[in-house]
Amino acid sequence: MLTLLAPAKINWFLEVMGKRPDGYHELVTVMQSISLYDTLEFEELSGNTIEFHCNVDLGPVEKNLVVRAARAMQQAHAPARGARIRLIKHIPHGAGLGGGSSDAATTLVGLNRIWNLELPDEKLMALAATIGSDCAFFVVGGTALCTGRGEIVQPRTAVAGVHLVILYPEIVLPTPDVYRKLSENLHFVRRECNFFHYDGDSKDTAELAKGVFNRLEEAALAVSARLSDVWQQTQNEPGVTIRFVSGSGSSLVFVVPDEKSARQLTKSLESRSLGRAFVVRSVAGRETKGGDGGR
Ligand code: C5P
Numbered sequence: 001m002l003t004l005l006a007p008a009k010i011n012w013f014l015e016v017m018g019k020r021p022d023g024y025h026e027l028v029t030v031m032q033s034i035s036l037y038d039t040l041e042f043e044e045l046s047g048n049t050i051e052f053h054c055n056v057d058l059g060p061v062e063k064n065l066v067v068r069a070a071r072a073m074q075q076a077h078a079p080a081r082g083a084r085i086r087l088i089k090h091i092p093h094g095a096g097l098g099g100g101s102s103d104a105a106t107t108l109v110g111l112n113r114i115w116n117l118e119l120p121d122e123k124l125m126a127l128a129a130t131i132g133s134d135c136a137f138f139v140v141g142g143t144a145l146c147t148g149r150g151e152i153v154q155p156r157t158a159v160a161g162v163h164l165v166i167l168y169p170e171i172v173l174p175t176p177d178v179y180r181k182l183s184e185n186l187h188f189v190r191r192e193c194n195f196f197h198y199d200g201d202s203k204d205t206a207e208l209a210k211g212v213f214n215r216l217e218e219a220a221l222a223v224s225a226r227l228s229d230v231w232q233q234t235q236n237e238p239g240v241t242i243r244f245v246s247g248s249g250s251s252l253v254f255v256v257p258d259e260k261s262a263r264q265l266t267k268s269l270e271s272r273s274l275g276r277a278f279v280v281r282s283v284a285g286r287e288t289k290g291g292d293g294g295r
Pocket of ligand 1: 133
């Protein structure tokens with residue numbers, strides 16, 4: 001059996017350049033893997049059955065991104081192969097953390113290994129992009145500049161080891177709703193992505209702060225009154241150097257100086273019933289050939 005971790009992501013930077021004829025939005029975003037993981041287990045099956053099990057109810061199986069990724073992989077590269085896939089969920093859903101996309105990308109990586117297909121990352125990323133806009137990023141993970149609708153991925157030196165608290169306010173925020181809200185007014189001055197002026201020193205959070213920006217933040221807060229309320233209530237958390245919404249929300253990201261501060265903040269947020277909080281760090285990408293899957 002092969003076990004792989006599927007990390008969540010945050011966006012250090014996200015600017016929306018405009019709306020495209022296909023209805024998607026043209027993005028410039030810096031994606032970052034974090035140490036909050038789902039786990040996927042893979043076993044080869046004889047015949048071409050795809051069996052899927054999960055520790056929580058994710059709704060209709062055929063809509064599940066893991067199953068869709070497995071079918072896409074089978075159709076494109078291995079029509080006669082089968083697999084049993086078990087997903088153990090930890091990443092909250094509708095949270096702007098890319099959980100489903102990461103599971104799907106990790107499925108492609110896992111099947112590539114157990115079926116000995118030896119497909120290069122580029123092929124897996126092309127297939128991933130057909131499943132979701134931010135899915136291709138998760139094939140490699142780490143820190144990457146992503147453009148197009150998010151599927152054009154340029155890996156960068158990993159900004160690893162930054163201490164973070166992720167607050168999931170128990171709100172499911174549908175991504176299309178947030179983009180629709182933003183689309184009501186696309187006449188804003190575009191921010192340049194100067195994130196990569198930051199040299200990745202995890203202690204230099206003042207420099208990091210200059211690069212952090214999320215165009216979807218205001219729209220996410222406007223879509224959910226409850227999120228806006230949580231945002232108000234977390235304005236002055238001790239020790240927090242940067243606070244932002246991850247992607248289209250609903251999760252909030254707090255940058256803190258060390259693990260102790262992260263634990264204190266987590267306790268404080270949960271004691272005030274603001275949601276579920278996770279102590280994490282930014283992490284480097286998945287190791288490619290023969291690696292341990294990002295453990
Ligand atoms: O590609 P994916 O299915 O993950 O996107 C979910 C939704 O998010 C899309 O249907 C679209 O409404 C919105 N989206 C967008 N522009 C992007 C990515 C996502 O408008 N670049």
